Amino acid sequence: MMQNYSVLMSVYQKEKPEYLRQAIKSIQSQTVPTNDFVLVCDGPLNPELDAVIAAKQQEMGSVLNVVRLAKNSGLGSALNEGIQHCKNELVARMDSDDIAYPDRCEKQLAVFSAHTEISICSGIVEEFTTSPEIIDARRVPPETSVEIVEFAKKRCPFNHPCVMYKKSAVEAAGSYQDFYLLEDYYLWLRMLMAGYQGYNIQEPLLHMRAGSDMYRRRAGWKYAKTQAKLFKFMKDSGFIGSGQYIKSCVIRIGSALAPNWLRKFVFGKVLRK
Numbered sequence: 001m002m003q004n005y006s007v008l009m010s011v012y013q014k015e016k017p018e019y020l021r022q023a024i025k026s027i028q029s030q031t032v033p034t035n036d037f038v039l040v041c042d043g044p045l046n047p048e049l050d051a052v053i054a055a056k057q058q059e060m061g062s063v064l065n066v067v068r069l070a071k072n073s074g075l076g077s078a079l080n081e082g083i084q085h086c087k088n089e090l091v092a093r094m095d096s097d098d099i100a101y102p103d104r105c106e107k108q109l110a111v112f113s114a115h116t117e118i119s120i121c122s123g124i125v126e127e128f129t130t131s132p133e134i135i136d137a138r139r140v141p142p143e144t145s146v147e148i149v150e151f152a153k154k155r156c157p158f159n160h161p162c163v164m165y166k167k168s169a170v171e172a173a174g175s176y177q178d179f180y181l182l183e184d185y186y187l188w189l190r191m192l193m194a195g196y197q198g199y200n201i202q203e204p205l206l207h208m209r210a211g212s213d214m215y216r217r218r219a220g221w222k223y224a225k226t227q228a229k230l231f232k233f234m235k236d237s238g239f240i241g242s243g244q245y246i247k248s249c250v251i252r253i254g255s256a257l258a259p260n261w262l263r264k265f266v267f268g269k270v271l272r273k
Contacts, residue, residue, distance in 0.1 A: 127210035
C-alpha cells in the first residue's frame, strides 16, 4: 500500500517565476499525487512569484500549504520551519527551479514500502542549463547503505534536490543546522553516524538546473572554509582519519579557489558521471 507523503519546497525572491511554476507543475504531475505540499516563502517575495503561488493555490486548494517567513533566513532555516508543517512521515524535498520525473515519488515510495529500515532515499539527477532534454551531466550517487557511508567520507552521498526521507529520523538527528551551503551534507553525516540507513535509486529522478551560477556559488574562501570545517567535524567524530581529512581539505580548497571555468570542468568530468 502506497503511503501519503509531504513535499517540502523553499522559494526566495530571486527565483524566476517560470521556474517555480514548472517545479510545482512537475509535482502536480506525479503518478502518485501528494496530499500535502508545504511551500516556504523565505522572506518577502515579489508580485510575479506571489502571482504564481496564488494561481497554484487556486488549482491545488488545501493540498498547498504556504508558509511565509518575515525575513530571508537561508535554506536550512527555511526547511527547518517547513518540516514542522509537514503532515506526513515521508517528506520529498523539491527545489523551486528543478523538474521532477513524473514517477519520481512513486519509485521512492516503493523503496520505503519494501525496505522499512531505510530512512533516506535519493537517486540520480540530470543537470541541464537550457532545456531538460539536453543533459550537461549526471550525478550518480552510490546505491547501498555500505557504499553510501564510504562515499560520505569524501563527498555528499545523496542528491538533496530529489531526496525523500522519514521526518522522524531527520528530526531525531537534529534536523537542518546552519552550515553555509552544506546544510544537507552535514545532516546526512549526522544521520549516518546515528545509524540511519540510506538508499539511492540508480535511475534519474530529477532534472536539475545547473549552469555557471551553480559553480560560482561553490567558490571563494568562505566556501573553502565551510568545507574544511565539515571535514574537521568528520575527523573529530571519528568518521574519517587524519589522512583522509588532509586529502579532502586539499582537494576541496583547491576546487573552491580555482577559476570558475576550471571548477565547471572538474565537476563535469571528474565529479559527475
